[in-house]
Amino acid sequence: MADAREMIVKRVAKFFRPGDLGNLGIGMPTLVANYIPADKGVMLQSENGFIGIGPTPKAGEEDKDTVNAGGMPVTIMPGGACFDSATSFALIRGGHVNITVLGALEVDEKGNLANWIVPGKLVPGMGGAMDLVVGAQQVIIAMEHTTKEGAPKILRKCTLPLTAVNCVDWIVTELGVMEVTESGIVLRELAPGVTVEKIQSKTEATLIIPEQIGAM
């Protein structure tokens, strides 16, 4: 599973272009930062109030005021900038974030996303997720292809309460890379050793299979 996650985050990292401002969700998306070359000119936003997330500080060098949106100590890169929460979400909602990477409980073929609540079981609150998926120019879902029990998470129609409608642009899993289009979910890349039949068998939505499928 560690390999699956590594494959996912490495692939997601390739979406970033020089000059992009990115926002990485808590959990697996955070790991994407490790695979974006430092010299690529990508800046990362921490929605609690700054741009320019840098590496984790050494033990003993943590600064109580410099933490990420998960509350973990980080550093701020040279060229970073701090701001208040209204400005942070003005940046997000206003389309100034180029890419956001988030996990998902469910995604469907309309690009609907559910990733913040399982009624009666898990009610952590939506935090900044609803604003991020509405505001960011590109929304990339980074997740394992199925639940731990093997049930599909890419559905014809989400069953859980939504985070937003029609917001997802790309889905990256350990099986492949999928683009959400107006016609449905198009399979763009397959992971090594994965066939179209295999990825479809683990996906409830019917994947659109183009003539050319790349290697992930």
Added chain:
Amino acid sequence: MADAREMIVKRVAKFFRPGDLGNLGIGMPTLVANYIPADKGVMLQSENGFIGIGPTPKAGEEDKDTVNAGGMPVTIMPGGACFDSATSFALIRGGHVNITVLGALEVDEKGNLANWIVPGKLVPGMGGAMDLVVGAQQVIIAMEHTTKEGAPKILRKCTLPLTAVNCVDWIVTELGVMEVTESGIVLRELAPGVTVEKIQSKTEATLIIPEQIGAM
């Protein structure tokens, strides 16, 4: 006339209490600052972007970036603070300005104010006036009691396009001090040598005359 203006602005200055944030309009209202004692703890806002308007700088010591809302060089007092225009008007609209002092073309007995346009003749734009009179906790009109031609400016009903409805709290002229209440305009103070009959004769609205009238 210089004496009239001096009497008006001196009286207006007495409305300010320690800790107040004030905003003075361009023209006669600006002169009010000269009569607020420096040690009174009153701060003045310049709506182009700071709190803490200080005295005019000496010739040669002007700073191109430190100007008031009329574009004139000023200074910023110790304890002042700068901000952008959205924040400046968040302060104004949000009720964080205690007193605003403005001139008027017309005021009426409902507290309606007209002070920004004479259609076809004078169309300078409302600038910050509409926000100021809606947002400030107290709106004080400082003006000469009549037009240069002697026509009343305190009317039963404004004839010019309004700046805002029901916004004026006090009117200070060279003849007296009037409070705008739900019942109408109450005469609170008379200038030296001015009688009730005289001020009423120069006022279209019917003044409410209380038992006690103070000396201005």
Added chain:
Amino acid sequence: MSKIKTLDEVAELFADNQVIMFGGFLAAGTPESLVDLLVKKGVRNLTIIGNDTSYVDRGIGRLVAGRQVKKAIVSHVGTNKETGRLMTSGEMEVELVPQGTLAERIRAGGAGLGGFLTPTGVGTIVEEGKQKLTVNGVEYLLELPLKADVAIVKAWKADKAGNLVYRRAARNFNPLIAMAAKLVIVEAEEIVEIGQLDPDEVMTPGTLVDIIVKA
């Protein structure tokens, strides 16, 4: 009249049933001495408004754990298991608001706006009970302003006039709540003389601040 007060003087100002806005994101930027005071005084039936309910033993989370909160208006409660428990048992009301909407609602409260239109939450359960407006073909939710009786603010530096400077990610909701409450109480790490802060570095003008205590 000095704005600098002792914690004992400030304790007098807190009361049951108050609506309190607090600065902080998880525990960064929350005035811990003022929370100590609220815990110690034991005021109850509070409505708290801020980003999250932090942790059981840190920041505003301590008020939740101590059952002092009647209602929380926040964007996230996942780090405080007591919030989840009290919410599920019905002992505490929780209004979950998207973080950007929450920040903007507080800003609107402080800025005298009657509300704003946001695309966030359209098509989700967040839209329940809210007016929807379509502008230029796009659907928006009308979200309403939030205001409070008291704001408890954490600053890095304050001058004696109340001008505030925040540091790094500890800024978060602090400048917003300082505009939106009747009474603004600041806990500052450092208090400096008037004139020691450059007007351009001030993040909250002193006229908004009523009281300053030393952290």
Added chain:
Amino acid sequence: MSKIKTLDEVAELFADNQVIMFGGFLAAGTPESLVDLLVKKGVRNLTIIGNDTSYVDRGIGRLVAGRQVKKAIVSHVGTNKETGRLMTSGEMEVELVPQGTLAERIRAGGAGLGGFLTPTGVGTIVEEGKQKLTVNGVEYLLELPLKADVAIVKAWKADKAGNLVYRRAARNFNPLIAMAAKLVIVEAEEIVEIGQLDPDEVMTPGTLVDIIVKA
């Protein structure tokens, strides 16, 4: 790829019919070299959005005097007699907007909001053609966001990543327009290396800025 360009390179980016937001309040905080460029290039039929039309011979007012402007969305035109003349003769359209509403409309454009409710202008000619909403018994106007093709921004300091610091009353509309335009061009008095600005003193994050020229 460096954000620092020459005025010649920037000249290529201006074109007839553009919607241009400009920083400045009267003439303080307007990028005069960029206005020079617009005058020199002679682009026409512009829509300009900013606080005021300044003076005939200073700031954005020079574009008005040169008949380069089709429409101005501003709060004040009283200091530029050409604006009044062209407005009266019908040669230029002027939309007068209360200053706080103008600032908030630009902010809304940059912040992805669909509009906001303000009490300013209720009961005046400003409300003509606008939707009115009553919230909690109070009447508000629904005001809509403003966006632009280009923002011309004046900064005091810029680092090479585009992070900006403004000075005193020259800040005004500059940080707002830097959020609300597709292309953000900054004229800076001083350009410093990355790392020379403290993250807490930055007033506009560099990711918003496309191009920097030296004043």
